[in-house]
Amino acid sequence: xxxxxxxxxxxxxxxxxxxxxxxxxxxxxxxxxxxxxxxxxxxxxxxxxxxxxxxxxxxxxxxxxxxxxxxxxxxxxxxxxxxxxxxxxxxxxxxxxxxxxxxxxxxxxxxxxxxxxxxxxxxxxxxxxxxxxxxxxxxxxxxxxxxxxxxxxxxxxxxxxxxxxxxxxxxxxxxxxxxxxxxxxxxxxxxxxxxxxxxxxxxxxxxxxxxxxxxxxxxxxxxxxxxxxxxxxxxxxxxxxxxxxxxxxxxxxxxxxxxxxxxxxxxxxxxxxxxxxxxxxxxxxxxxxxxxxxxxxxxxxxxxxxxxxxxxxxxxxxxxxxxxxxxxxxxxxxxxxx
Amino acid sequence: xxxxxxxxxxxxxxxxxxxxxxxxxxxxxxxxxxxxxxxxxxxxxxxxxxxxxxxxxxxxxxxxxxxxxxxxxxxxxxxxxxxxxxxxxxxxxxxxxxxxxxxxxxxxxxxxxxxxxxxxxxxxxxxxxxxxxxxxxxxxxxxxxxxxxxxxxxxxxxxxxxxxxxxxxxxxxxxxxxxxxxxxxxxxxxxxxxxxxxxxxxxxxxxxxxxxxxxxxxxxxxxxxxxxxxxxxxxxxxxxxxxxxxxxxxxxxxxxxxxx
Numbered sequence: 001x002x003x004x005x006x007x008x009x010x011x012x013x014x015x016x017x018x019x020x021x022x023x024x025x026x027x028x029x030x031x032x033x034x035x036x037x038x039x040x041x042x043x044x045x046x047x048x049x050x051x052x053x054x055x056x057x058x059x060x061x062x063x064x065x066x067x068x069x070x071x072x073x074x075x076x077x078x079x080x081x082x083x084x085x086x087x088x089x090x091x092x093x094x095x096x097x098x099x100x101x102x103x104x105x106x107x108x109x110x111x112x113x114x115x116x117x118x119x120x121x122x123x124x125x126x127x128x129x130x131x132x133x134x135x136x137x138x139x140x141x142x143x144x145x146x147x148x149x150x151x152x153x154x155x156x157x158x159x160x161x162x163x164x165x166x167x168x169x170x171x172x173x174x175x176x177x178x179x180x181x182x183x184x185x186x187x188x189x190x191x192x193x194x195x196x197x198x199x200x201x202x203x204x205x206x207x208x209x210x211x212x213x214x215x216x217x218x219x220x221x222x223x224x225x226x227x228x229x230x231x232x233x234x235x236x237x238x239x240x241x242x243x244x245x246x247x248x249x250x251x252x253x254x255x256x257x258x259x260x261x262x263x264x265x266x267x268x269x270x271x272x273x274x275x276x277x278x279x280x281x282x283x284x285x286x287x288x289x290x291x292x293x294x295x296x297x298x299x300x301x302x303x304x305x306x307x308x309x310x311x312x313x314x315x316x317x318x319x320x321x322x323x324x325x326x327x328x329x330x331x332x333x334x335x336x337x338x
Numbered sequence: 339x340x341x342x343x344x345x346x347x348x349x350x351x352x353x354x355x356x357x358x359x360x361x362x363x364x365x366x367x368x369x370x371x372x373x374x375x376x377x378x379x380x381x382x383x384x385x386x387x388x389x390x391x392x393x394x395x396x397x398x399x400x401x402x403x404x405x406x407x408x409x410x411x412x413x414x415x416x417x418x419x420x421x422x423x424x425x426x427x428x429x430x431x432x433x434x435x436x437x438x439x440x441x442x443x444x445x446x447x448x449x450x451x452x453x454x455x456x457x458x459x460x461x462x463x464x465x466x467x468x469x470x471x472x473x474x475x476x477x478x479x480x481x482x483x484x485x486x487x488x489x490x491x492x493x494x495x496x497x498x499x500x501x502x503x504x505x506x507x508x509x510x511x512x513x514x515x516x517x518x519x520x521x522x523x524x525x526x527x528x529x530x531x532x533x534x535x536x537x538x539x540x541x542x543x544x545x546x547x548x549x550x551x552x553x554x555x556x557x558x559x560x561x562x563x564x565x566x567x568x569x570x571x572x573x574x575x576x577x578x579x580x581x582x583x584x585x586x587x588x589x590x591x592x593x594x595x596x597x598x
Contacts, residue, residue: 096433218452225447227434231427234396236447236500237420282434285455 019286022279026293030078033297037074037304038066042311075202076261077303077317078296081268082209083258085295088269089276089288090216090251093227094244095159101270102255105162105248108264109169110139111256112192115263116176119188125198128191129260136256139165144248158248194265194318196303201261208257213292215250219243220285227282265318267325268295268302274332298324345408346371347504347535348393353402355388361560362388365402368552368564372503372533375526377546377567379539380556380579386539387428387508389554393537394425394506406504420448424502428509428539430493432481438492439464439477445496460499467495470525472518486513494522498529505529507538511545523549543584543595547571555579571595 038054039045045053045062053063054071087102095104103109114135118128147161173192180188190197216223222243226233233240255269272295273287280286302320309315348370355362362385370376378386391397392404395411404411407422414422424445432441442464443456450456468474471491476484481492490513497505505526511519523545526536540546546553546567553570555563557579563570576584576595583598 096431098433221447221450221454225444228432228441228444229427229430231391231396231425232430232444235394235420235423235425235427236444237416238447239416277434281440282436283440 018280022290023293026290026297030293030297030300033301033304034074034078037300038070040304040308041065041070072200072202073196073303074300076199076205077196078300079202079205079209080196080199080258080262080265081272081295081297081299082292083205083212083254083295084265084269084299085272085276085291086209086212086216086288087251087254087258088295089273089284089291090223090247090254091269092273093223093284094247094251095155096227096229097159098274099270101266102251102258103166103264103266103269105143105158105252106139106165106169107136107252107255108259109166109173110142111136111259112264113169113172113176114138115191115260116173116180116188119184119191120176120180122184133256133260136252136259139169140249140252140256144245190316191263193316194263194321195316196262196265197307197314199261205257205261208254209292212250212254213289216247216284216288219247220288223247223284224282227284263316263318265299265321267321267329268299271325271329271332272298274329278332346405347407348376348537349405349408350393351403351405353392353399353404355385355392356400357385357388361400363554363556363562364560366554366562366564367402368554370504370535370537370552372535373530374535374551375530375549376535376537376552376554377540377550378537378554378556379541379543379546379570379576380554380562381558381581384556384558386556390425390506390508390537390539393504394423395419396425417448420500420502422502423504423506424497424500426493426497426505426507426510428512430489432489435480435482437477438468438473438479438481438484441481441492442467442495442499445498445500448500463499463501464495467498470498471495472521487515487518490514491518491522494525503534505534505536505538507536509539509541511540511542519545543571543576547593547595 035050039047039050043062043065045066049058049062050066052058053066084102088100091100091102091104092098111132112135114131115128118131143158143162143165147158177185177188222238225236225238226240226243230240273291276287276290276294280290299317299321302324303317306315306317306320346369350366350368352365352367354365368376378389380386388397392399395406395414406414406419439461443460446456446460446463465477468476471494473488473491473495476488481489484492494510507526510522510526514522527549530536550567552565553567555570555575563575573584573586585596585598587594587596
């Protein structure tokens with residue numbers, strides 16, 4: 001009885017009992033998904049070939065495909081999944097709204113306007129990326145500028161301003177799509193749905209992801225307190241306003257980087273934090289890093305499905321995440337108490 | 339912990355509050371020492387919660403000065419202040435699942451360093467606090483499944499583990515049944531004997547007269563009456579403040595107030 005009791009009590013401490021087991025399982029899953037992503041495709045690559053392509057000095061087509069196409073793409077997609085999941089988890093805590101996602105403040109709308117405008121003008125990939133990032137930042141600054149206010153209204157105003165700016169961007173996007181020549185329409189639509197086929201440079205996203213995690217790690221427990229309401233957080237010594245705006249800015253920036261790289265892929269930022277919360281609880285010190293792992297793994301998985309399901313046609317990864325995400329989310333919602 | 343001294347934990351000098359253009363209370367002065375209980379009484383919207391938040395250092399007074407533990411609000415470091423005074427807020431909308439134990443451990447936040455994690459010692463403090471509020475065995479329950487009164491007691495337990503010297507309580511008896519109303523107020527009275535002081539917003543005049551050493555009575559029109567409990571809790575003052583005739587009844591050595 002005594003032993004059973006102590007085991008039970010240990011299990012009640014915030015998240016910790018599972019933390020090690022869960023993190024081992026997640027790292028294993030990430031490795032497996034990576035192996036699958038690197039070995040499957042139009043050219044099948046065996047495990048020994050994969051090993052020598054990654055760690056040896058193998059030459060030839062399959063080594064080239066792994067090193068120059070699949071690995072950068074898988075790494076970029078993993079980083080974006082992590083960015084979106086982290087940004088989503090932060091937005092849900094900051095807005096105290098379980099239905100918040102990284103795009104709720106209009107970042108993806110601004111990026112879409114920028115990217116599609118560049119495509120409409122027939123500019124190259126660098127310009128599209130640059131315009132997407134500039135659009136995301138512009139939308140972010142617009143929302144924060146317009147929502148700037150005092151007191152309890154700020155939260156609601158921020159949310160409403162974000163929704164309205166996103167709606168405005170949606171209208172401009174529709175306008176541009178209707179004006180676009182047929183030759184450019186498909187790539188524009190793919191961009192909108194979230195498309196990783198052009199993702200070749202994983203490093204900026206990976207670096208931003210690591211920096212983002214490093215920035216939130218010291219304030220993770222403050223976020224736990226903030227999740228319980230502003231007045232409780234203030235009474236417990238949290239500098240609520242500064243923390244909130246710093247983390248809003250960070251989450252928007254993470255989202256902007258991801259949108260620039262792979263377009264507005266939906267559902268990862270909404271669902272992954274909920275999935276992790278189910279397993280580990282709402283302790284941000286564990287939730288945030290685990291969300292990064294799960295988000296990266298899931299998006300890499302979805303992207304591999306997207307490019308192999310009906311190969312040689314590549315689906316936009318956003319379609320796959322939505323097809324997986326919708327039923328999972330409805331299931332979670334149905335079993336949620338209250 | 340600071341040594342107990344006769345220095346007041348809370349000292350208001352000609353304090354006045356404003357909400358927008360409206361004066362919530364005119365200037366009053368007050369000293370609250372360890373072991374004492376101050377009750378804020380008055381009609382809805384009179385400014386009781388605003389005054390409590392001002393006492394907590396979360397809001398600046400419109401005029402006058404306020405010292406907590408001898409120091410002005412601006413002289414306090416946030417974390418040190420959170421160890422000195424605790425606030426039981428009136429509403430705590432819980433949106434995310436969390437175990438009762440986790441919810442109570444949140445109160446340890448100001449006692450842990452930036453990278454600190456709650457340890458065995460913190461857990462024991464939380465379990466003791468849960469026992470104090472009659473929630474032993476509830477550690478693993480999800481707070482979203484609790485009743486209003488149980489959530490109120492979880493919040494009180496979180497305040498106990500915060501272990502502040504000055505307890506600021508916004509309607510601590512909210513949602514509680516009669517048994518727990520008395521149990522919780524007795525619990526706070528025991529806390530006062532340990533060198534703490536309490537300020538509480540109450541709506542029940544009889545509970546106020548039973549536990550208060552000092553009372554601040556708001557009349558909802560910007561006037562307040564601040565003083566010793568027996569000076570303020572009078573038929574005429576109460577009737578004026580609540581805009582309803584209130585009678586005083588002596589019964590078995592107890593004073594009761596009834597609306598006429």
